[in-house]
Amino acid sequence: MPASRTAPAQLGEPPGSREEAAAFLERVEVRDVLAWTRLLIEPHDAAAVVRALARPPIELRQADLARVIQIARRRKLDIVSALTLAIELPQVPPDARERIQRFLDLRHAAETALEGVRPDLLARMALGGGPEACEQPRARPGDDVVQVGQLRRTMQLLRDEVLASAARIGGRLGELRLDTDLDISHGVVRYMELLKLSALLQRPSGETIQEALADVNARLEAAASPLQREILQTSTLDELLLAGEAELGTRSEAVVRSKIGHREEPSLGPFLPRKGLGLALSASDVETYRSCPLRYKFARVLRIPTAQTLQQRFGIAVHRVLERYHAEGASTLDQMLDLLDDAWRRGGFGDSETERQLREKARTALQCYHARLLAQASEPVWLERSFAFRLGPHQVRGRVDRVDRLPPGEDAEYELIDYKTSRPKDAAQLQDDIQLSLYALAAREAWQLDSSRQAYHYVLDDRKVPVPRDESDMRAVTDAVLEVGEGILAQRFEPTPSQTVCAACDYRLACPVAER
Ligand code: SF4
Numbered sequence: 001m002p003a004s005r006t007a008p009a010q011l012g013e014p015p016g017s018r019e020e021a022a023a024f025l026e027r028v029e030v031r032d033v034l035a036w037t038r039l040l041i042e043p044h045d046a047a048a049v050v051r052a053l054a055r056p057p058i059e060l061r062q063a064d065l066a067r068v069i070q071i072a073r074r075r076k077l078d079i080v081s082a083l084t085l086a087i088e089l090p091q092v093p094p095d096a097r098e099r100i101q102r103f104l105d106l107r108h109a110a111e112t113a114l115e116g117v118r119p120d121l122l123a124r125m126a127l128g129g130g131p132e133a134c135e136q137p138r139a140r141p142g143d144d145v146v147q148v149g150q151l152r153r154t155m156q157l158l159r160d161e162v163l164a165s166a167a168r169i170g171g172r173l174g175e176l177r178l179d180t181d182l183d184i185s186h187g188v189v190r191y192m193e194l195l196k197l198s199a200l201l202q203r204p205s206g207e208t209i210q211e212a213l214a215d216v217n218a219r220l221e222a223a224a225s226p227l228q229r230e231i232l233q234t235s236t237l238d239e240l241l242l243a244g245e246a247e248l249g250t251r252s253e254a255v256v257r258s259k260i261g262h263r264e265e266p267s268l269g270p271f272l273p274r275k276g277l278g279l280a281l282s283a284s285d286v287e288t289y290r291s292c293p294l295r296y297k298f299a300r301v302l303r304i305p306t307a308q309t310l311q312q313r314f315g316i317a318v319h320r321v322l323e324r325y326h327a328e329g330a331s332t333l334d335q336m337l338d339l340l341d342d343a344w345r346r347g348g349f350g351d352s353e354t355e356r357q358l359r360e361k362a363r364t365a366l367q368c369y370h371a372r373l374l375a376q377a378s379e380p381v382w383l384e385r386s387f388a389f390r391l392g393p394h395q396v397r398g399r400v401d402r403v404d405r406l407p408p409g410e411d412a413e414y415e416l417i418d419y420k421t422s423r424p425k426d427a428a429q430l431q432d433d434i435q436l437s438l439y440a441l442a443a444r445e446a447w448q449l450d451s452s453r454q455a456y457h458y459v460l461d462d463r464k465v466p467v468p469r470d471e472s473d474m475r476a477v478t479d480a481v482l483e484v485g486e487g488i489l490a491q492r493f494e495p496t497p498s499q500t501v502c503a504a505c506d507y508r509l510a511c512p513v514a515e516r
Contacts, residue, residue: 035509040110043080046305047509050079054510056160058103064096066271066302073303080107098171148201154241155197162190189231192220196237209241268491271301278393279485283435289484290434294495296488298507306506314358315421317343318459319401321366322419326383326402333370340366361460368462378404378415387439387446391478394485400439403452413451416443417464424458430467437477440469 024030032055038048046069053060053068060068071089072082083104087097169187196216203212217238221229273280289296298304308316321339330336340362349355380402388397402417416439430436436454443449455466497513505511 031509040114044078046079047507050304050510053103058099059164060096060099063268066268067092069303151197151201155194158190158194158197162194165190185227185231189228192224192232193237196220213238268301272488273300275395278395279488280395280397281481281485282398283438286481286484287434289488291501292496293487293493294511295505295507297493298510304507304510313347317347318362318421319419323383326380333367336366336370337363365460369459372462377407381405387442389442389445392482392485394481396438396481398438398442412453414449416452416454417457420456420458421460424461424463424465427465427467430465433467434477434480436467437469437473441474441477
């Protein structure tokens with residue numbers, strides 16, 4: 001287990017204030033322990049397994065992780081079972097197999113060691129472990145503390161990488177491979193970069209990193225072979241070092257590590273949701289990428305499975321009732337409520353107080369929905385109607401919950417309706433909404449409906465909020481889709497954290513942003 005590198009006394013003391021507790025839970029080593037604890041208790045916890053695989057001592061590459069998740073999805077397995085299978089499969093490279101085997105061995109050892117241990121003691125045990133001794137050059141008087149700290153941290157990470165790559169490359173020397181020279185050159189360059197960081201830490205007082213870099217680079221390049229020189233010159237380490245004090249000082253270890261490790265990462269190209277020359281995109285894909293590209297990568301490229309929350313299951317149940325009600329040609333409120341009973345049984349809801357309240361909420365909402373339906377002059381003509389159309393090189397696809405034909409005299413011929421079971425938003429909050437703009441575009445491009453309007457129906461609050469869209473909105477959403485498509489194809493997945501988005505993100509444990 002990647003045990004804590006922090007003294008037990010520090011970790012063992014319960015944090016005092018709420019801020020201290022939050023800071024404690026943001027620490028890299030605490031989050032590692034949480035991940036291992038969670039995966040030992042619940043092997044279906046994909047975010048925990050993904051974190052344990054991505055972090056030392058396993059450090060499975062992203063492309064291999066994506067491959068394992070693909071195996072899990074195709075064979076309908078949890079990730080741990082898929083890992084057991086993956087080590088037997090020829091499409092999994094030898095290096096990945098070794099890492100997976102290491103993970104399985106560690107997990108087995110932890111399970112055996114913890115047999116019979118009370119769950120409440122598990123975390124405590126896992127938090128134990130001695131600090132890792134690490135000799136580092138002393139800071140010189142006058143040095144910027146943040147900058148020196150960051151250089152040391154980067155050096156520590158790079159040192160770990162050099163040692164790990166030595167074992168990896170050494171293991172491959174005995175194999176018949178065409179790219180052995182390349183592997184060796186990469187290993188040598190990583191060592192040269194370690195020398196570079198050491199030289200920067202010991203540069204003359206008053207000299208900036210930028211000034212020192214030119215000289216250090218020239219000396220290293222003079223000693224390198226042509227291939228090593230090329231690797232050195234295309235390395236992103238200098239860029240990271242020159243990113244500026246503010247950025248360096250706020251980057252978490254995992255972010256710096258991901259920047260360092262990224263240089264040897266194989267492309268995630270094979271795992272992008274391709275369609276022809278472009279991508280297959282939905283409104284929710286575009287919204288997810290715009291809210292945080294890393295979240296998009298977790299959800300749609302790596303495709304880390306997530307467990308449905310009670311609220312999500314509830315939303316699906318309400319959607320199903322409405323769809324079946326219209327599709328089966330039902331007309332009475334009793335029929336609608338019978339469909340709710342059925343959806344409740346099939347949805348596996350229990351008898352807890354929360355579930356009972358949700359069921360009552362759904363009954364009240366359906367009564368309002370039925371009354372509104374009887375009172376309206378428009379007629380539902382399509383339900384769950386799907387669409388697909390080309391936008392630039394991409395294929396945009398989706399499904400509209402309901403399309404009504406409006407009576408003569410209205411401002412449009414059809415109304416596209418999307419059901420929501422979330423809290424209502426008003427027109428101002430929906431100004432930049434992507435989903436209904438795309439639906440409006442789809443109605444024109446895929447269904448050739450020239451005259452339509454669109455609205456969200458907040459079913460639980462019995463509120464319908466029209467979202468008018470004109471030509472400029474169509475152009476804006478076209479630009480947004482093309483921009484998002486370009487970012488995904490270029491594999492730009494830098495996180496853009498914000499309190500609102502991160503609070504609702506299923507990948508917080510796997511995400512390196514929320515840690516110190
Ligand atoms: S936790 Fe925040 S930064 Fe990380 S992936 Fe989720 S939304 Fe992005």
